Amino acid sequence: MEYKVVKGTRDFLPLQMQKRNYIFNTIIEVYKRHGFLPIETPALENLSTLMGKYGEEGDKLLFKVLNSGDFTSLATTGNNPNGNDVLCDCVKNNDYKKMTTMICEKGLRYDLTVPFARFVVNHLNDISFPFKRYQIQPVWRADRPQKGRYREFYQCDADIIGSDSLMNEVELLEIIDEVFSSLKLNVNIKLNNRKILASIAQVIGKQDKIVDITVAIDKLDKIGMDKVLEELKEKDFSEQDVEKIKPILMIKGTNEEKLSQLKTILQGSAVGEKGLEELSYVMDKAKKAEIKNIDFDITLARGLNYYTGAILEVKANDVQMGSITGGGRYDNLTGIFGVKDLSGVGISFGEDRIYDCLEELNLFPQDISTTTTLLFVNFGEKENEMCLSLAKSLRKENVSCEIYPDCSKIKKQMKYANDKKIPFVALIGEKEIEDKQVVIKNMTTGEQTTYNIDDALSFLSDLKA
RNA sequence: GUGCCUGUAGUUCAGUUGGUUAGAAUAUCAGAUUGUGGUCCUGAGGGUCGUGAGUUCGAAUCUCACCAGGCACCCCA
Numbered sequence: 190m191e192y193k194v195v196k197g198t199r200d201f202l203p204l205q206m207q208k209r210n211y212i213f214n215t216i217i218e219v220y221k222r223h224g225f226l227p228i229e230t231p232a233l234e235n236l237s238t239l240m241g242k243y244g245e246e247g248d249k250l251l252f253k254v255l256n257s258g259d260f261t262s263l264a265t266t267g268n269n270p271n272g273n274d275v276l277c278d279c280v281k282n283n284d285y286k287k288m289t290t291m292i293c294e295k296g297l298r299y300d301l302t303v304p305f306a307r308f309v310v311n312h313l314n315d316i317s318f319p320f321k322r323y324q325i326q327p328v329w330r331a332d333r334p335q336k337g338r339y340r341e342f343y344q345c346d347a348d349i350i351g352s353d354s355l356m357n358e359v360e361l362l363e364i365i366d367e368v369f370s371s372l373k374l375n376v377n378i379k380l381n382n383r384k385i386l387a388s389i390a391q392v393i394g395k396q397d398k399i400v401d402i403t404v405a406i407d408k409l410d411k412i413g414m415d416k417v418l419e420e421l422k423e424k425d426f427s428e429q430d431v432e433k434i435k436p437i438l439m440i441k442g443t444n445e446e447k448l449s450q451l452k453t454i455l456q457g458s459a460v461g462e463k464g465l466e467e468l469s470y471v472m473d474k475a476k477k478a479e480i481k482n483i484d485f486d487i488t489l490a491r492g493l494n495y496y497t498g499a500i501l502e503v504k505a506n507d508v509q510m511g512s513i514t515g516g517g518r519y520d521n522l523t524g525i526f527g528v529k530d531l532s533g534v535g536i537s538f539g540e541d542r543i544y545d546c547l548e549e550l551n552l553f554p555q556d557i558s559t560t561t562t563l564l565f566v567n568f569g570e571k572e573n574e575m576c577l578s579l580a581k582s583l584r585k586e587n588v589s590c591e592i593y594p595d596c597s598k599i600k601k602q603m604k605y606a607n608d609k610k611i612p613f614v615a616l617i618g619e620k621e622i623e624d625k626q627v628v629i630k631n632m633t634t635g636e637q638t639t640y641n642i643d644d645a646l647s648f649l650s651d652l653k654a
Numbered sequence: 655g656u657g658c659c660u661g662u663a664g665u666u667c668a669g670u671u672g673g674u675u676a677g678a679a680u681a682u683c684a685g686a687u688u689g690u691g692g693u694c695c696u697g698a699g700g701g702u703c704g705u706g707a708g709u710u711c712g713a714a715u716c717u718c719a720c721c722a723g724g725c726a727c728c729c730c731a
Contacts, residue, residue, distance in 0.1 A: 193723095196722090196723080246728075246729055246730090247729085247730095249655085250729080300731085328731085330729095330730080330731090332730075333655090333728095334723095334724085335726070336724085337731080338729095338730075338731085339731090342731065343731090344731065345731095404728095404729095491730085503731095511729095511730065511731070512730075512731065514731075515730080515731060537731065539730090539731025540731080543731090566689090566690085568689085598689095598690095599690050599691090600691070601691095602690085602691085603690050603691035603692090604690095604691050604692085605691085606691065607691040607692055608691085614690085614691085616689075616690080618689060619689090620689085628689095630690075630691090633692095635690095635691090637690090
């Protein structure tokens with residue numbers, strides 16, 4: 190094909206869009222039911238807003254947009270009086286990062302949480318806290334695409350900012366439960382708390398190594414205990430450190446059992462105790478809210494480094510797919526933009542992955558591909574006038590209908606109705622005009638019924654049946 | 655950024671140890687009663703065999719390079 194779409198991006202056909210909208214509508218409905226309000230932010234943000242918020246890996250995955258203008262003037266060789274040879278210096282020093290900042294100042298958003306934090310700071314005076322917003326927009330990541338991974342995909346975020354009550358965490362869990370129940374997708378919610386992870390690092394005495402520890406233990410169910418310990422040793426952890434981490438990785442049992450085992454291990458660590466307290470509060474309330482399928486997962490780490498409290502991830506049970514929803518609490522995301530003491534907590538549904546799961550499990554309802562209910566076959570100018578007024582009356586009754594635009598062969602017009610899965614066709618030709626009749630053909634059964642045209646909508650009840 | 659796999663009609667794929675003009679199914683379009691679709695029948699269009707080089711009398715087939723796509727790791731929705 191000559192004109193491909195960009196790798197990792199897709200076109201969507203009508204049927205696919207109807208399926209996507211089914212997911213979006215389900216999520217929006219639940220968000221609204223919980224009192225969240227919609228906002229949007231631009232696709233493009235200044236790179237200064239985005240850079241450094243997602244870790245080093247995230248910076249690499251940002252799509253950067255080239256400035257307009259002519260860079261050759263910035264790259265004159267030799268020292269010129271204006272000092273405009275910075276680009277050449279960058280080339281000489283192999284400093285591509287600095288060079289990037291010289292020629293790119295904008296980038297495509299990587300997620301919706303950071304732009305939201307920026308939004309909150311910019312609109313402090315227009316917002317009343319706690320602020321509950323939802324936002325459904327595409328995000329872009331310069332990743333290498335693979336199954337369930339796209340370069341352009343939709344996130345469906347809900348965040349509550351300006352309240353540190355753990356009731357917010359509980360509400361978000363309820364939302365997750367409602368959305369996936371409604372979609373009939375069996376899921377497992379994995380819950381953890383960053384404070385617990387921090388405390389583990391503290392207990393070992395390697396607070397600065399929290400990222401290494403979490404990344405390693407995150408792989409526990411993938412590569413197994415031995416390899417995780419091996420990886421830790423490679424990362425400069427001593428034999429003693431590893432021995433301290435080992436019992437934590439071996440914790441098993443029900444949520445309550447895991448909690449009590451950790452309580453013993455993390456005893457004396459203020460952060461750890463706080464984390465465990467938060468976690469058990471949330472789990473307890475979630476239980477009272479009758480949310481099932483929540484697992485306390487010590488190995489859940491999540492790379493986004495702005496999380497400070499609860500972290501969660503949702504996986505589909507019956508299909509091989511990465512996490513389809515993620516989220517957590519961030520205590521100081523607006524702090525980076527100059528406004529302190531605003532704690533937020535949010536979740537994000539990955540629409541594209543949910544789509545893939547529903548498709549694989551055949552869980553899309555049959556009736557979502559709504560189409561035209563009735564097609565008027567075009568017999569010519571005179572006949573069309575009759576169709577126009579009939580169509581108008583039908584639309585007033587909220588029946589979607591259309592008149593075939595060209596006076597083509599009946600066969601072609603019938604085929605159009607068939608291809609578009611239009612259930613009814615109206616035929617008003619010379620004969621019918623003369624007899625003041627309209628013939629309605631049921632495309633499913635093939636039956637044709639003749640109605641009196643004066644009683645224009647006498648066939649209405651049949652269409653709706 | 656690292657590793658593995660795959661490139662033949664719009665799509666899904668055949669194509670024998672290298673051998674004449676590269677096939678099928680499906681989709682598209684047209685016809686089979688000029689006022690009737692979905693089934694059936696007939697026909698048509700559609701391919702620089704990913705690109706380029708090499709080996710050979712001869713390459714879709716063998717070799718190399720490049721390009722594209724997919725999958726896994728990393729990380730994530």
